[in-house]
Amino acid sequence: MSDVSVDKVAGTAPRLALRGGTGRAYKLGRLIPWLVLIAAVGIWWFTGDTPEDILTYQEDIVYLGGQHIALVAYAGGLALITGIPAGMILSRPAFRRSSEIVLQVFNLGSTIPTLAIIALCMTALGIGTMPAVFGLWMATLLPIVRNTYTGLRNVPKMLIEAAQGMGMTPRQIFWRVEFPNALFVIFSGIRTALAICVGTAPLAFLIGAGGLGELIFTGIALDELPMLLAGVIPTALLAVLTDFIVGQLQYWLVPKGINPLR
Amino acid sequence: MIRLENLTKTFGAAGSGITAVDRVSFEVPEGEICVLLGPSGCGKTTTMKMINRLIEPTSGKVFIDGKDVTHIDPIQLRRSIGYVIQQIGLFPNKTVADNICVVPDLLGWDRKKSRTRAAELLEMVGLQPDTFMKRYPKELSGGQQQRVGVLRALAADAPVMLMDEPFGAIDPINREVIQDEFLRMQKTLRKTVIFVSHDLDEAVKMADKIAIFRAGRLEQFASPEHLLSNPATPFIETFLGTDRSLKLLRLVQVADAMLTPADTVRPEDPVAKARDLMEKSGHPAIIMSNGDGRPGGIILASRITGQGSCREAAEPVRATVPVKVDLRSAVALMFTHDMPVIPCVDEDGKLQGVLTYRSIVRSLANSKIAA
Numbered sequence A: 001m002s003d004v005s006v007d008k009v010a011g012t013a014p015r016l017a018l019r020g021g022t023g024r025a026y027k028l029g030r031l032i033p034w035l036v037l038i039a040a041v042g043i044w045w046f047t048g049d050t051p052e053d054i055l056t057y058q059e060d061i062v063y064l065g066g067q068h069i070a071l072v073a074y075a076g077g078l079a080l081i082t083g084i085p086a087g088m089i090l091s092r093p094a095f096r097r098s099s100e101i102v103l104q105v106f107n108l109g110s111t112i113p114t115l116a117i118i119a120l121c122m123t124a125l126g127i128g129t130m131p132a133v134f135g136l137w138m139a140t141l142l143p144i145v146r147n148t149y150t151g152l153r154n155v156p157k158m159l160i161e162a163a164q165g166m167g168m169t170p171r172q173i174f175w176r177v178e179f180p181n182a183l184f185v186i187f188s189g190i191r192t193a194l195a196i197c198v199g200t201a202p203l204a205f206l207i208g209a210g211g212l213g214e215l216i217f218t219g220i221a222l223d224e225l226p227m228l229l230a231g232v233i234p235t236a237l238l239a240v241l242t243d244f245i246v247g248q249l250q251y252w253l254v255p256k257g258i259n260p261l262r
Numbered sequence B: 001m002i003r004l005e006n007l008t009k010t011f012g013a014a015g016s017g018i019t020a021v022d023r024v025s026f027e028v029p030e031g032e033i034c035v036l037l038g039p040s041g042c043g044k045t046t047t048m049k050m051i052n053r054l055i056e057p058t059s060g061k062v063f064i065d066g067k068d069v070t071h072i073d074p075i076q077l078r079r080s081i082g083y084v085i086q087q088i089g090l091f092p093n094k095t096v097a098d099n100i101c102v103v104p105d106l107l108g109w110d111r112k113k114s115r116t117r118a119a120e121l122l123e124m125v126g127l128q129p130d131t132f133m134k135r136y137p138k139e140l141s142g143g144q145q146q147r148v149g150v151l152r153a154l155a156a157d158a159p160v161m162l163m164d165e166p167f168g169a170i171d172p173i174n175r176e177v178i179q180d181e182f183l184r185m186q187k188t189l190r191k192t193v194i195f196v197s198h199d200l201d202e203a204v205k206m207a208d209k210i211a212i213f214r215a216g217r218l219e220q221f222a223s224p225e226h227l228l229s230n231p232a233t234p235f236i237e238t239f240l241g242t243d244r245s246l247k248l249l250r251l252v253q254v255a256d257a258m259l260t261p262a263d264t265v266r267p268e269d270p271v272a273k274a275r276d277l278m279e280k281s282g283h284p285a286i287i288m289s290n291g292d293g294r295p296g297g298i299i300l301a302s303r304i305t306g307q308g309s310c311r312e313a314a315e316p317v318r319a320t321v322p323v324k325v326d327l328r329s330a331v332a333l334m335f336t337h338d339m340p341v342i343p344c345v346d347e348d349g350k351l352q353g354v355l356t357y358r359s360i361v362r363s364l365a366n367s368k369i370a371a
């Protein structure tokens, strides 16, 4: 299932997707949580008494996991409600010229490591949840904007012309033709973005926003394998779960006629 | 009724731009099909798009039912005109039913009414509504998509239709089928249709009037018969090709070209009678008719030997041609079965007349004079 969707995205939006590397990032984003999960569970299984040791962190896992989910939810939600409209606006004919430039800037931004972004946010905004959410939002935004833009731009001209010729208003053309036909690509962007968001969220601990990163980084610092795993396994589970949920949404919400998964 | 008056469109800056359509004027009466014909890039699509204001003319006017279209809101105008675009353009996110009902939905028709209408339309082109209403365009064959594209333009029952190469992306055999289907519907629907094509055969078949374009100019506007027999310019003559008289065959019905009443002999007549009749008429063969009025045999002048009755001299009739078909099919039959004289029969198989090569040539010449 995953490979089909990746190929289709690259197929419908070859130019931008390849240049920006959405396809590759997407593949990695989908794969890494599984690998981590398998590795972590493997370690858990084969290292004697670790399972019980991990469960001693149960309270921490629940509390920090809650924080982690909240961080992801805020940053991801923010990225959705800003990224999709931004992509829509950039795809409008009036913005055709500036949109390429804007996306180039975005692309450039995506080459800055997320850790650096988060560090910059700390410098500018101090420590705590707010700068962490802001940093995560920045890291999450790009795939959403880019896929929304690409998806809308790649709706075949002839469909728009047919819609026009039958007397749809520009607004009707957008909501009845352009948006539904871009929906699959948009969803693929959301999927990538949220995978990045969940995977990056542990870094939030470094600027004092808590989350499962606390177990991971402290585990590393103290060379405590069970503590490290207590952070890694839930993080990976969360990533897999998020991907599954968005995947299901994509499967069911994108109309059958343009959904290569169905 | 559609009337174009000095319609002109220049793309790019005035003076330096390309004039895609250059002072085109013509009029299509209500219920007729006008085919815009010409080589690629001659301005057919541009002309059509100026009618529903997808393109605004540089100068000139378009009138529909006497109303200047620039005085009609473009959205309302387009909803009142059926439109089939060059690449079909079905919406892949919508089902067949939803595609057909796009304009009815825009016009706010009752949903039940519009879906019933969609089912009726599908039935008209032989697509089972139960199977096809819920399908998506990607689940249709090319021919089925093309049919749905046409139905979508018919759905709101607009009196005027614009069709840009509606049967372009389809193999020749299915194209004939779909053309016949459309003509059958047109007989009852009586839409005023502007139909773009670059296929002369299609134009001759579909058109009441053909408008031939060349580099944005209207070269000739005439009925297919007139066009084929009296091309106005050397360009058109070349465009129509050296086989244009063969194309003309399509436009003449057997009933109009056959010889009536046909000379016939009865089985019991002496062969001498057949020979006399053929000498008098100059035909190379004569039909022997049975008592019930059906052709029972054919007697060829070249094969008559000696005496005897016609019954003995007659050969079996290898083919007959219905009076309702066009001359092209008749000629094809005559060639295939090597019959210099072919009996023309009505629906009951009764002999109505005969067709000879000479009668065909004469009727083509007549259409030239009439045109």
Ligand SMILES: Nc1ncnc2c1ncn2[C@@H]1O[C@H](COP(=O)(O)OP(=O)(O)OP(=O)(O)O)[C@@H](O)[C@H]1O
Pocket: B011, B012, B018, B019, B020, B039, B040, B041, B042, B043, B044, B045, B046, B047, B198
């Ligand atoms: N938007 C446009 N801008 C500039 N030139 C255009 C535009 N649209 C069409 N043209 C030019 O106008 C001319 C006529 O184009 P048009 O699309 O009407 O041709 P056509 O007869 O429909 O050809 P075809 O049979 O290939 O569809 C062509 O030379 C084309 O390049």
Ligand SMILES: [Mg+2]
Pocket: B044, B045, B046, B086, B164
């Ligand atoms: Mg064209």
